[in-house]
Amino acid sequence: MDMKKFILLTAVLAILTSCGSKDRGELVGVKGKKWHPEKPYGMELIPGGAFIMGKADDDLAGVQDAPSKTVTVRAFYMDATEITNSEYRQFVNWVRDSIVRMKLAVLADEVGKVPEDGGIGEYAFKDADTANMSVYEKYMFENYTGLGPTGYEGRKLNKDVDLIFDTAEYPDEYYTEVMDTMYLPLEESYNGQRTWDVKKFKFQFSYMDIQEAARNRGISRKDAIKKEEIEVYPDTTVWIRDFAYSYNEPMHNDYFWHDAYSDYPVVGVTWKQAKAFCEWRTINKNSYQKSKKGAAMVNTFRLPSEAEWEYAARGGLQAATYPWGGPYTKSDRGCFMANFKPVRGDYAADQALYTVEAKSYEPNDYNLYNMAGNVSEWVNASYDPSAYEYTSTINPSVNDANNQRKIVRGGSWKDVAYFLQVSSRDYEYADSARSYIGFRTVQDYMGTQVTKNGK
Structure with a gap:
């Protein structure tokens, strides 16, 4: 008798539960809050896509550490300028x-x-x-x-x-x-x-x-x-x-x-300090998000991977030498396009002696300033001359904790034009600080529907 009562009670509960359910017993999935992506302050959305990474022209310096290969990166946000003082x-x-x-x-x-x-x-x-x-x-x-x-x-x-x-x-x-x-x-x-x-x-x-x-x-x-x-x-x-x-x-x-x-742009910061920032x-x-009830936590800010940095620096231009295209460092009006050392011993030929304000010169087509010149930028990657030979073709990243040689990109106010090329690679040790190295940060974009060259 007790067993019959138990079975009857279980059946009633099952019916009541089914009647009170909005999914009508169907597999509808768990629905969360509607997601509204928020563009971080001071950042630009870099649409994901494929590009030819590495040297498109002859490697005049003969370093041979950036052979061209097609890779794809996901969408992300990037600071429009270098991090300032x-x-x-x-x-x-x-x-x-x-x-x-x-x-x-x-x-x-x-x-x-x-x-x-x-x-x-x-x-x-x-x-x-x-x-x-x-x-x-x-x-x-x-x-x-x-x-x-x-x-x-x-x-x-x-x-x-x-x-x-x-x-x-x-x-x-x-x-x-x-x-x-x-x-x-x-x-x-x-x-x-x-x-x-x-x-x-x-x-x-x-x-x-x-x-x-x-x-x-x-x-x-x-x-x-x-x-x-x-x-x-x-x-x-x-x-x-x-x-x-x-x-x-x-x-x-x-x-x-x-x-x-x-x-x-801030300088004198090590790779480790940039990561701490x-x-x-x-x-x-x-x-701040916690102080707003119901607000979602944001994705981690981080240093860009080497592929992300180069993809963003190119601004959607395939096989270009510089962020503005190239192959020259001067505009059609004879003005230099970036802050670097254009002539031996003449740092001021480009109208700047040391660094310039972070929002100087014309931005590239992703609205990013000074992706060439001003200060070189730390990226979240270790330097390996053969890295391009074995990295993945989707979101490639090489960052060996035991390799303290960390990549810097973009060239600086004291560099010659070669280091301003979007494909040129250089490095410095993770615990070293320089008067010509700064950084900018990125943040992952939630979702995959933003692509540059996809249908």
């Missing part, structure tokens, strides 16, 4: 401010100060008890420290109160103590000015090495997660070290910080 300063200031806020909050907690006490208490942690916070909440809280393990992970920083940088307005001795740790010691200062201890500006982040995880199925997830700590401040001494017997002190002193150069940009955007 102003944009990179946003990253540096974010790291600096986050470290300062964390130090203030920790000291306020140690001395028992709360917002009602004023002074350093105003910078105390917003939350008093993390016991009821989920693991996800602790992970996602904006409490980046840059200090390594502190024991305060998961505590919410108070970002509603502005930081004070004028020494005359420091609110109390505790605040002064924290700020003092961020500057160089007095004995290392001169002209009555103390400067930031830039070695304290460290960005910590983690990422998953998907390539390693996919190829090594026995690896645990946590072993595929890599952690990095990078000093973020550009190496301004490159303006001195890159040029022996040359007076470039003004560029060393002013180029990164002075507002006169805000719209100029990409991680920060993703965190910064997703932090």
Whole structure:
């Protein structure tokens, strides 16, 4: 009798469930929210397609590291310009401010100060008890420290109160103590000015090495997660070290910080710093997305692959020598088309001595500026002279973690025309910074329907 009742109840529930279902029992799939792609600020959509990668003309330099081959890349967004000093300063200031806020909050907690006490208490942690916070909440809280393990992970920083940088307005001795740790010691200062201890500006982040995880199925997830700590401040001494017997002190002193150069491309950053910037940009955007209820997280910002960079630089022109076509570096009016060294010893023949503003000269047909000249650009690839021989023909990418020779593309203000060619390859070591190397970022496009040369 009990079994009959159970079977009857099961049948009734099945009927009720079927009647109340909108899919009428059919296989209709799971429907999510309608997707509306958002074009990232300052970026251009590069439609996916096929192109001839490598040297279309004779390799006059005889390097023979870029034989032509047809490859296809998917659609992506790319920065219209190189990352500027102003944009990179946003990253540096974010790291600096986050470290300062964390130090203030920790000291306020140690001395028992709360917002009602004023002074350093105003910078105390917003939350008093993390016991009821989920693991996800602790992970996602904006409490980046840059200090390594502190024991305060998961505590919410108070970002509603502005930081004070004028020494005359420091609110109390505790605040002064924290700020003092961020500057160089007095004995290392001169002209009555103390400067930031830039070695304290460290960005910590983690990422998953998907390539390693996919190829090594026995690896645990946590072993595929890599952690990095990078000093973020550009190496301004490159303006001195890159040029022996040359007076470039003004560029060393002013180029990164002075507002006169805000719209100029950042230089003096290593490949690793460029990668760190990409991680920060993703965190910064997703932090804003989280503040908007229901907003989707964005795709990761990253450095372009070598194929993506060349495809974008060509601007849809097949077998062209330069982003504007070519084969000449001058327009029909006799004006140079990019910022480079056109004559031996004459850096100013193109109306520029060093770098120029990031939005200078005419953009290519994808509306990208300075894909040739101004500064060379880091890409997410390791240099192998024979790479084109064995890479895939769809989204080719070669980035060997053990190969520290990383590709730079596009040529710079101090290079001759050969390096401005869209097919020319060059490299620098990942931990090296130069006065002529910068970068720009890309972001994956969601979907595949945007193609340049497909039907």
